[in-house]
Amino acid sequence: MPPATPEPSPLHELIAKLVLFKPHRTKLFPWLLPGAGTLPSLNQRLGHQPLLDFLNYNLRGIGQVIFVNNPLSGLLILVALFIQSPWVGVMSVVGVVASTVTAIFLDLNRDSLRNGIFGYNGILVGAALATFGASGNGNWNPLWIIAAIIFSALTTLLIKTVGVWFASKLKFPPLTLPFIAATLLFLVIAVWMPQPVYTLGSTPTPPPVLEPINWWQLATSVPIGFGQVFLMDKFVAGVLVLAAVAWCTPIGAAVGLLGGVFGTLAALITGVGADTISAGLCSYNAILTAMAISGVFFAPNLRSLLAGIFLAFFSTLLGGILSHIFSLLNLPILTLPFCLVTILGFRYLQQTLPSLVPVPLHAIASPEEHYQRYLVAKDILTTFRRQMQGAMAGTPHLYLFESASASTKGNIEYLFNAIDTDFSNTLSVNELAEHLRQVKRGMSQQELDYLFRCMDIDGSGEIDLAEFGELLLRQQRLMSNYNDFITYFIPIDANQDDAISIDEMNLAFASVGESPLSVHEVNFLYGRMNGEAITWNRFIEVLLVT
Numbered sequence: 001m002p003p004a005t006p007e008p009s010p011l012h013e014l015i016a017k018l019v020l021f022k023p024h025r026t027k028l029f030p031w032l033l034p035g036a037g038t039l040p041s042l043n044q045r046l047g048h049q050p051l052l053d054f055l056n057y058n059l060r061g062i063g064q065v066i067f068v069n070n071p072l073s074g075l076l077i078l079v080a081l082f083i084q085s086p087w088v089g090v091m092s093v094v095g096v097v098a099s100t101v102t103a104i105f106l107d108l109n110r111d112s113l114r115n116g117i118f119g120y121n122g123i124l125v126g127a128a129l130a131t132f133g134a135s136g137n138g139n140w141n142p143l144w145i146i147a148a149i150i151f152s153a154l155t156t157l158l159i160k161t162v163g164v165w166f167a168s169k170l171k172f173p174p175l176t177l178p179f180i181a182a183t184l185l186f187l188v189i190a191v192w193m194p195q196p197v198y199t200l201g202s203t204p205t206p207p208p209v210l211e212p213i214n215w216w217q218l219a220t221s222v223p224i225g226f227g228q229v230f231l232m233d234k235f236v237a238g239v240l241v242l243a244a245v246a247w248c249t250p251i252g253a254a255v256g257l258l259g260g261v262f263g264t265l266a267a268l269i270t271g272v273g274a275d276t277i278s279a280g281l282c283s284y285n286a287i288l289t290a291m292a293i294s295g296v297f298f299a300p301n302l303r304s305l306l307a308g309i310f311l312a313f314f315s316t317l318l319g320g321i322l323s324h325i326f327s328l329l330n331l332p333i334l335t336l337p338f339c340l341v342t343i344l345g346f347r348y349l350q351q352t353l354p355s356l357v358p359v360p361l362h363a364i365a366s367p368e369e370h371y372q373r374y375l376v377a378k379d380i381l382t383t384f385r386r387q388m389q390g391a392m393a394g395t396p397h398l399y400l401f402e403s404a405s406a407s408t409k410g411n412i413e414y415l416f417n418a419i420d421t422d423f424s425n426t427l428s429v430n431e432l433a434e435h436l437r438q439v440k441r442g443m444s445q446q447e448l449d450y451l452f453r454c455m456d457i458d459g460s461g462e463i464d465l466a467e468f469g470e471l472l473l474r475q476q477r478l479m480s481n482y483n484d485f486i487t488y489f490i491p492i493d494a495n496q497d498d499a500i501s502i503d504e505m506n507l508a509f510a511s512v513g514e515s516p517l518s519v520h521e522v523n524f525l526y527g528r529m530n531g532e533a534i535t536w537n538r539f540i541e542v543l544l545v546t
Contacts, residue, residue, distance in 0.1 A: 032250070032368065033247055035070070035072045035247070036070075036247060036248055036249070036250075036366075036368075037070070037248065037249070037365070037366050037368065037369065038069045038070060038115075038248075038365045038366055038369070039070060039071070039072075040365075042056065042071070043056065043114045043115070053114070054100075055071075056071050056114065057100050057113050057114060057116060057119060058074075058093075058096045058097060058100055058116070058119055059071035059072075059074030059075050059078070059116075060074055060114070060115055060116030060119070061074070061096045061099070061100060061116035061117075061118065061119015061120050061122070061123060062074035062075075062077050062078055062092070062096055062116070062119065062120070062123050063077060063116065063120075063244065063248065064115070064116040064117065064119065064120035065077075065120045065123060065124060065176075065229060065230060066226070066229050066230075066241065066244075066245055066256075066287075066288065066291070067249075067252060067288075067291050067292065067295075067296045068244060068245055068248045068249065068252070069115055069116060069248075069365070069366070070247070070248040072247065072248075073244035073245065073247050073248040074116070074244070076240055076241075076243060076244040076247065077230065077240065077241055077244045078092070078093070079240060080227065080230070080232065080236075080237040080238075080240035080241050080244070081127065081230060081232065081237070083234065083236055083237050083240070084227070084230075084232040084233075084234050084237045085130065085134075087130050087134070087138075087139055087140060088127055088130040088131060088231075088232070090130075090145075091126040091127060091129055091130035091144070091145070091148050092123045092126045092127045092130070092230075093123075093126070094126050094145055094148045094149060094152070095122040095123045095124070095125045095126020095127065095129075095148050095152040096119040096120075096122045096123035096126065096152070097122075098122055098126075098148065098149040098150075098152040098153050099118055099119055099121060099122025099123075099125075099152040099153060099155050099156045100113065100118055100119045100122065100156075101153075102118070102152075102153040102156040102157070103118035103156050103159075103160075106156070106157075106160060108156075108160060117159070118156050118159060120176070120179075121152075121155035121156075121158075121159065121176060121178040121179040121182070122152035122153075122155050122156065122179075123152075123230075124176060124179040124183070124230070124231075124335075125148060125151050125152045125155060125179055125182050125183055125186075126148045126152055127230055127231045127232075128179070128183045128231055128334070129144055129147060129148050129151070129183070129186065130144070130148075131231045132187065132200055132332075133198070133200060135200065136198070136199040136200040137198070137199045138198070138200075143197055143198070144198070147186060147198065151182040151183065151185070151186050152182070154178075154181075154182045154185075155178035155179055155181075155182050156178075158174070158177075158178035158181060158182070159174060159178055162174055162177070162178070163178070167361065170343070170347070171358075171361065172297075172343060172346055172347075172361075173361065175292075175335075175338070175339045175342060175343065176334075176335045176338070176339060177339050179334070179335070180334050180335060180336055180339065183334060184331060184334070186198075187200075187331055187332075188331070191330050191331070212274065213268075213274035213277055213278060214274075217274060217277065217278035218264065218277070218278075220235050220238075220278065221260075221264055221277050221278050221279075221280050221282070221283055222257060222260035222261060222264060222280070222283050222287070223235060223238040223239050223242050223280075224238040224278070224279065224280030224283075225238065225260045225263070225264075225280035225281075225282075225283030225284040225286070225287050226238045226239075226241040226242040226245070226256065226260070226280075226284070226287060227239075227240075227241050227280060228279070228280040228281060228283070228284035229241065229284045229287065229288060229335075233279055233280065238280065242256075242257075248366060249295070249366045249367050249368060250368075251295055251300055251366075251367040251368055251371065252291050252295050252296075252366065252367045255290050255291050255294045255295050255300065255305070255308060255367070256287040256288075256290060256291045257287075258290060258305075258308075258309060258312075259283075259286045259287050259288075259289060259290020259291065259294075259308060259309065259312035260283035260284075260286055260287045260290075260312075261283075262286060262290075262309050262312050262313045262316075263282055263283040263285065263286025263287070263312050263313065263315065263316040264277060264282055264283050264286075264316075265313065266282070266286070266313045266314075266316035266317050267282035267283075267316055267320070270317065270320055272320065282316050282319070283316070284335075284338075285315045285316065285319050285335060285337040285338040285341075286312035286313070286315050286316050286338075287312070288315075288335065288338040288342070289308065289311050289312045289315040289337075289338050289341050289342050289345075290308040290309060290311070290312040291308075291367075292308075292338075292342045292346075293307055293308035293311055293312075293342065293345060293346070293349075294307070294308030294309070294367075295308075295366075295367030295370065295371075296359070296364060296367065296370075297342075297346055297358055297359055297364070298349075298356055298357070298358055298359065298370075299357070299359060299367075299370040299371055299373060299374035299488075300367045300370065300371050300374075301371075301374060303353065303355075303356050304356060307345070307349055307353075307356070311341050311342070311345040314341055314345075315337045315338055315341040315342075316337070318337045318340065318341060319333060319337040322336060322337060346358070354507055355507060355510035355511045356511070357488065357491050357492060357507075357508075357511045358491050359373075359491075360487065360490045360491055363487045363490070372484060373484040373485070373487055373488040374488065374512070376481040376484040376485050376488065377484075377485055377488040377489070377508070377511070377512055378512035378513070380478065380481075380485055380543065381508060381509055381512050381514060382512065382514060383399075384542075384543050384546065385509075385514060385521075386399070387399075387543075387546040388521060388524060388525075388546050389521075391524070391546050392520060392521070392524050398466050398467070398469075398470040399470075400469075400470055400473035400474055400477065401466050401469040401470040401473055402466075404469070404473060408473075409469065412465070412468065412469040412472060412473075413465060413469075416465050416468050416469070418435070419431050419432065419434075419435045421434065425464065425465065426462035426463060426464050427455075427462065427463040427464075427468060428462065428463075429448060429449065429452050432448060432451070432452060433448055436448075454471070454541065454544070454545045455467055455468060455471050455545075471544060471545070474543070474544050475544060478540070478543060478544065486536070489508065492504050492507055492508050492511070498535060498536060499533040499534060499535050499536075500534045500535075500536070500539055501534075502517065502522055502525075505517060505525075505534070525542070528542050528546070529542075
């Protein structure tokens with residue numbers, strides 16, 4: 001039996017052999033401040049500097065509490081914690097270091113460590129113990145530091161166990177549930193179990209405020225709510241947290257503000273007291289919920305924004321209900337409304353609105369990054385539909401070459417003429433082969449024939465300048481944003497079979513606001529595939545040559 005003929009390399013790889021091209025990712029947000037975003041290159045640079053790398057772990061862990069994976073933002077939040085109270089600052093540092101060191105000791109995933117995943121629950125435990133112990137015997141008490149170390153380390157153990165279950169079964173992180181579990185466990189021990197070591201003291205009950213809330217209280221309640229994410233009630237501390245978020249992700253800060261406003265609105269509608277609203281206690285869960293849904297776990301767009309606002313509003317309503325229940329037990333609700341609403345809301349949106357494509361957990365970055373992937377996918381898919389409709393009508397559109405600048409066309413023509421050795425103004429298979437031989441980039445005859453057929457858009461048997469330039473420009477445009485495009489597509493391939501079904505294709509189109517494929521478009525695609533499954537490489541080929 002003769003050996004099977006090997007499949008030719010993917011088209012985009014063959015074109016790369018024809019002409020060297022170094023992709024430059026399009027920057028959609030050039031106005032971002034220096035040091036904005038998630039700074040992934042910093043993790044790489046610090047990989048061989050253990051002390052600075054450890055500092056990076058912890059600062060990122062501080063920021064991750066509010067979905068900010070940025071050490072500079074984490075440092076600004078740490079300053080806010082010390083402004084709130086030096087003791088709160090110290091206990092917060094103890095918490096984040098204890099949980100991070102536990103992860104190192106357990107040899108947990110290094111990339112997760114570098115991105116602060118094991119630190120953010122720990123810092124909240126430290127801040128919570130410092131806050132709740134302030135009216136008891138907690139201030140500058142070494143025994144409370146020991147408790148912070150133990151219960152912060154517990155959050156890492158919970159992430160290692162419960163967190164893995166969340167990621168594998170629910171395809172979702174545990175958020176701050178480890179912090180809630182560890183802190184409530186400590187408070188139950190301190191409140192309900194007779195012991196002389198940890199006393200919380202009595203929480204003073206303020207007299208009811210009969211005056212309606214004023215505009216200043218309303219205006220400051222949401223910035224204070226940003227601080228309440230870290231259990232801080234000072235306005236300056238809240239403003240610093242908001243600034244830290246805005247430094248890393250302006251979109252995230254704007255969405256958080258919007259969520260806080262709607263959370264406050266829910267509190268006003270339900271008649272919550274002015275003192276509770278002005279302290280930011282009705283907005284911090286809403287801030288976290290809006291940021292999670294409308295930028296972190298879904299790319300920010302109109303649909304995710306509306307969903308995030310609705311769920312932020314609902315998180316405040318749920319917070320009111322849970323507060324009444326937990327007050328009977330002398331326990332705080334912490335961030336439980338945020339966790340419940342975000343996890344259940346995410347699952348509900350996946351089932352009822354599949355066109356709202358989630359961000360893959362391993363690819364979570366900043367809302368700006370997620371929005372860029374969304375815009376790249378939208379641009380490529382809408383352009384592909386125009387190409388497909390033109391091809392179906394028998395009028396292939398060389399839109400990129402026709403709209404290219406004179407200098408770009410000149411560069412392409414220079415390369416074209418260098419390959420066109422017989423000066424016929426068209427390229428043949430032999431001329432392509434000779435060019436590849438001269439530049440020492442090997443290609444089999446089968447791959448060469450395949451490349452030639454793809455470049456010959458009108459099927460004339462020759463490649464003219466416009467066809468040559470169009471395919472090169474399509475290749476350049478696609479490969480400049482290739483990683484963004486494939487990352488966006490990962491959740492759409494729900495069954496992970498590395499093939500794109502028509503249903504999955506329609507889902508991709510719907511996710512960017514396009515209508516489903518028509519019967520004629522489906523038949524056209526199947527014709528291009530010769531009835532075979534649409535693999536990723538074949539889909540890229542269709543994008544390039546249609």
